[in-house]
Amino acid sequence: MSSDDKNRAIAAAILPLVGGAGNISTVAHCMTRLRLGLRDRSLVQDDALKALPSVMGVVEDDTYQIVLGPGTVARVTPELEALVAEAPGPAHSAEDLAAQGAALKAARKAKNATPFKLFLRRIANIFVPLIPALIGCGIIAGLNGLLINLGWLPGVTPALAAIASGFMALIAVFVGYNTAKEFGGTAILGGAVAAIIVFPGVAKIDAFGQTLSPGQGGVLGALGAAVLAVYVEKWCRRWVPESLDVLVTPTLTVLISGLVTIFGLMFVAGEISQAIGDFADWLLAHAGAGAGLLLGGLFLPLVMLGLHQALIPIHTTLIEQQGYTALLPILAMAGAGQVGAAMAVYLKLPRNGSIRRTIKSALPAGFLGVGEPLIYGVSLPLGRPFVTACVGGAAGGAFIGLFSMLGTSVGSTAIGPSGWALFPLLNGNHSLGQTIAIYAGGLLVGYVVGFVATYFWGFSQELLTEFNVETDTAAEVPVAAGIPALDPTTPEPAPEPAKV
Numbered sequence: 001m002s003s004d005d006k007n008r009a010i011a012a013a014i015l016p017l018v019g020g021a022g023n024i025s026t027v028a029h030c031m032t033r034l035r036l037g038l039r040d041r042s043l044v045q046d047d048a049l050k051a052l053p054s055v056m057g058v059v060e061d062d063t064y065q066i067v068l069g070p071g072t073v074a075r076v077t078p079e080l081e082a083l084v085a086e087a088p089g090p091a092h093s094a095e096d097l098a099a100q101g102a103a104l105k106a107a108r109k110a111k112n113a114t115p116f117k118l119f120l121r122r123i124a125n126i127f128v129p130l131i132p133a134l135i136g137c138g139i140i141a142g143l144n145g146l147l148i149n150l151g152w153l154p155g156v157t158p159a160l161a162a163i164a165s166g167f168m169a170l171i172a173v174f175v176g177y178n179t180a181k182e183f184g185g186t187a188i189l190g191g192a193v194a195a196i197i198v199f200p201g202v203a204k205i206d207a208f209g210q211t212l213s214p215g216q217g218g219v220l221g222a223l224g225a226a227v228l229a230v231y232v233e234k235w236c237r238r239w240v241p242e243s244l245d246v247l248v249t250p251t252l253t254v255l256i257s258g259l260v261t262i263f264g265l266m267f268v269a270g271e272i273s274q275a276i277g278d279f280a281d282w283l284l285a286h287a288g289a290g291a292g293l294l295l296g297g298l299f300l301p302l303v304m305l306g307l308h309q310a311l312i313p314i315h316t317t318l319i320e321q322q323g324y325t326a327l328l329p330i331l332a333m334a335g336a337g338q339v340g341a342a343m344a345v346y347l348k349l350p351r352n353g354s355i356r357r358t359i360k361s362a363l364p365a366g367f368l369g370v371g372e373p374l375i376y377g378v379s380l381p382l383g384r385p386f387v388t389a390c391v392g393g394a395a396g397g398a399f400i401g402l403f404s405m406l407g408t409s410v411g412s413t414a415i416g417p418s419g420w421a422l423f424p425l426l427n428g429n430h431s432l433g434q435t436i437a438i439y440a441g442g443l444l445v446g447y448v449v450g451f452v453a454t455y456f457w458g459f460s461q462e463l464l465t466e467f468n469v470e471t472d473t474a475a476e477v478p479v480a481a482g483i484p485a486l487d488p489t490t491p492e493p494a495p496e497p498a499k500v
Helices: 005-015 047-051 071-085 094-112 115-148 159-167 171-182 186-199 200-204 218-239 242-305 308-322 329-348 353-367 372-382 384-405 419-427 432-457 461-467
Strands: 022-027 033-038 057-060 063-066 410-412 426-428
Touching: 005 033, 005 071, 005 218, 022 071, 022 419, 022 426, 033 071, 033 461, 047 057, 047 186, 057 218, 063 171, 063 372, 063 384, 071 094, 071 159, 115 171, 115 200, 115 218, 115 308, 115 384, 159 171, 159 186, 171 186, 171 218, 171 242, 186 218, 200 461, 218 308, 242 329, 242 384, 308 329, 329 353, 329 419, 353 372, 372 384, 372 426, 384 432, 410 432, 426 432
Parallel strands: none
Antiparallel strands: 022 033, 033 063, 057 063, 410 426
16 A cells, blocks of 8 residues: 555544544644544544554544644645545535534633633644744754764855754744734734844844844744734724725734834843743753753643643744753653653553553654653553653653753754654754763653653552453454555553543
């Protein structure tokens, strides 16, 4: 079966288990999850969906999220979109659709529409589309630095530097574009206003008694400028006559927002960005071990809730200022604790073939920093191993934080990857070899502590009695018509959360 056929087969297997094409209102994806807007949640066959070989887990939030893993999700999503587009539309009356939409809206509003949670989701939606470019440019920057240090290819390194730095030089424009789009304005106007921040000519302008510098305020300034542009644009749409709208609205939007950005937002956002950088430096220099303990230990719950993406603006600000973010390697230790915990679970449950198969299939992704399959397929349903995995992450974070206190910073030139996948992006204030050694040491500490904590304290006798049982009976997995089963040894659904 070709790669395209395989991805279409995965999409075709998923489609009937989420209620068919008529039950899907929106299709999107992030780095690891297929995100579906569903009209009727009750039509989803959760157990059968989790049993599909390609599905690593499911998460229910404002959308129904199916964890497929990096790479796979980007290829399956367009196939699912095509299947949905090809299917005939549902034969519902307008009254039925209106009633169903009102019910869904009320349910989602009651569950998810807290101001803080909505704000975090919007921030994540702005920055997540930028991650592929950040990763690509970060790896090229790391390769270029290695070539420069070795004295190799001197005629090529300037070109690599331009390739690696071009996106970061204009990242404010992309942030402004996405911000305006996310907040309901005209995307290109948000990008136009944000472009003022990186325009070299601002160096001739004084604000608050200081000469501005290109890029001052960074992504935070771009975000604020674009939000302001959205509100100015909406105000203009209400008051400007339709006959003049096409001329007056964009002009006033760029003019008013641009003036406020130059004579206010750039200075204020610059001070905030500087404060973030200074605080991160102070925290890691004076309380690195304690900060690493807390950050590494608490990051898994953030991943579980999908709220970890709200940290992206902080990482991006640090990368803009210092060339790397020292927080990401610490947070990556949470995944190391998860891997160690999963290996302990594998040994503690020798008779549970279902959970052991899940661990074997999810561990490669876990080593590469994709922790969701292990979280939702192993540690979280078991309960206590999720806590001991956090202990492993805390230990790894404390290890790296301790070296920050000793004067050796370990950072990443981009965001997105974790685990072993972060090695090509590592950078710091000492040699690359020393930086890699410290990060590898942190991973090892996370693995070992997560394993030991889970092996000795992750299971009560009641939990062992309940889960260390034979579960090798093959589960029947529904397969879409005309699509063959991809794997006869499909793991069974993850167990329900256990008492601890």
